[in-house]
Amino acid sequence: MDLKQLETQLSVLHEDTIKAIVAAGSLDALRHLESGVLGKTGTLGALLGTIKEYPPAERGKVGQTLNRAKTEMTKAFKEAEARIKAGAAAAESSKAATYDPSLPGRRLPLGTFHPVTIVQMQVEEVFRRLGFLVETGPEMETEHYNFEALNIPKLHPARDMQDTFWMTNGMLLRTHTSPVQVRAMERHGPPLRVIAPGRCFRYETIDASHENTFFQVEGLMIDRHISIANLIAMMKLLLREVFGRDLKVRLRPGYFPFVEPGFELDMSCLICDGDGCATCKRSGWIEVLPCGMVHPNVLRSGNIDPDEYTGFAFGLGLTRLAMMKFGVADIRGLNGGDLRSLVPASRLTGPTVSAKG
Numbered sequence: 424m425d426l427k428q429l430e431t432q433l434s435v436l437h438e439d440t441i442k443a444i445v446a447a448g449s450l451d452a453l454r455h456l457e458s459g460v461l462g463k464t465g466t467l468g469a470l471l472g473t474i475k476e477y478p479p480a481e482r483g484k485v486g487q488t489l490n491r492a493k494t495e496m497t498k499a500f501k502e503a504e505a506r507i508k509a510g511a512a513a514a515e516s517s518k519a520a521t522y523d524p525s526l527p528g529r530r531l532p533l534g535t536f537h538p539v540t541i542v543q544m545q546v547e548e549v550f551r552r553l554g555f556l557v558e559t560g561p562e563m564e565t566e567h568y569n570f571e572a573l574n575i576p577k578l579h580p581a582r583d584m585q586d587t588f589w590m591t592n593g594m595l596l597r598t599h600t601s602p603v604q605v606r607a608m609e610r611h612g613p614p615l616r617v618i619a620p621g622r623c624f625r626y627e628t629i630d631a632s633h634e635n636t637f638f639q640v641e642g643l644m645i646d647r648h649i650s651i652a653n654l655i656a657m658m659k660l661l662l663r664e665v666f667g668r669d670l671k672v673r674l675r676p677g678y679f680p681f682v683e684p685g686f687e688l689d690m691s692c693l694i695c696d697g698d699g700c701a702t703c704k705r706s707g708w709i710e711v712l713p714c715g716m717v718h719p720n721v722l723r724s725g726n727i728d729p730d731e732y733t734g735f736a737f738g739l740g741l742t743r744l745a746m747m748k749f750g751v752a753d754i755r756g757l758n759g760g761d762l763r764s765l766v767p768a769s770r771l772t773g774p775t776v777s778a779k780g
């Protein structure tokens with residue numbers, strides 16, 4: 424074949440070889456193809472062997488043409504080899520990153536209940552055992568339930584004892600859980616044993632023992648012949664169960680319009696062991712359990728005849744109780760989301776919850 428025919432044949436061979444290289448999916452296939460083209464007996468290799476058959480004057484030109492074709496195809500094979508090797512390496516590393524469903528799951532860190540929740544659960548448990556219902560009431564209350572039904576009429580100076588967040592619709596954020604007393608009387612009638620844990624709100628100046636949002640547990644027991652002796656026995660039992668031991672407490676007269684007589688039950692401050700600190704305002708005592716005998720006017724508000732029934736009520740300061748139980752010296756540590764103060768406290772005795780169940 425003359426030089427022209429040779430060039431045409433090489434061009435076709437080049438095109439076919441490039442197509443075959445692109446289609447080759449593995450190194451084996453590529454090498455097989457390479458030896459079929461460039462090997463001694465391959466298509467191009469065989470053509471290289473024909474140089475000596477050309478007239479001496481043409482040999483130089485034929486040799487150049489064939490060697491250029493060989494160089495181009497060798498380069499194409501080398502590039503394809505590198506591409507196939509890189510693809511195989513990527514496939515290998517992505518295989519390593521796939522998941523093995525038979526492996527055991529990774530353990531998530533354990534969570535705990537909030538310290539206030541832990542004490543609330545304990546208080547509920549104590550009273551449930553004693554046959555008390557656990558009720559809830561609305562956090563946005565009417566003036567009637569928060570004040571009037573509790574023997575605190577409009578313009579009564581006792582309204583100033585609890586600074587109130589008023590809503591634009593005339594309602595308010597309840598300042599205490601005592602509104603649930605009258606709601607429970609209306610709902611169930613006497614005899615009645617009920618506790619009502621919940622959040623309260625006051626427009627307060629915040630310090631180590633005062634927050635504008637805190638928790639109380641209201642307690643109410645109404646029956647024939649309920650006396651102060653029942654009240655005191657119940658309060659002592661409650662504190663003993665929550666703290667697991669008898670605490671130093673003191674009972675002093677306290678004024679609340681919805682009880683008569685009324686008391687303040689204070690416990691010795693466990694942050695300073697009664698020596699006096701910022702938490703107890705240097706007094707050595709913490710107010711946790713105001714209580715008293717339900718005022719006849721409040722029984723009437725709840726449609727209960729005060730000549731037939733008597734009752735006691737208390738308003739446990741649950742957030743402060745949690746502070747005492749877990750040694751949290753500043754109430755702000757309980758309302759903030761700082762796990763450094765929350766988690767160590769609740770880990771002391773609290774049940775834990777695992778995200779894995």
Ligand code: FA5
Nearest residue numbers: 599601633634637679710711713714736737738740743
């Ligand atoms: C009352 O709220 C009455 N309703 C309690 C009551 C109920 C008395 C039934 C008699 C019969 P007082 O304002 O003292 O009372 O609050 C009760 C408790 O809630 C306090 O002893 C204290 O432990 C807690 N408490 C009150 N204000 C705050 C506050 N700003 N931050 C944290 N705890 C508070």
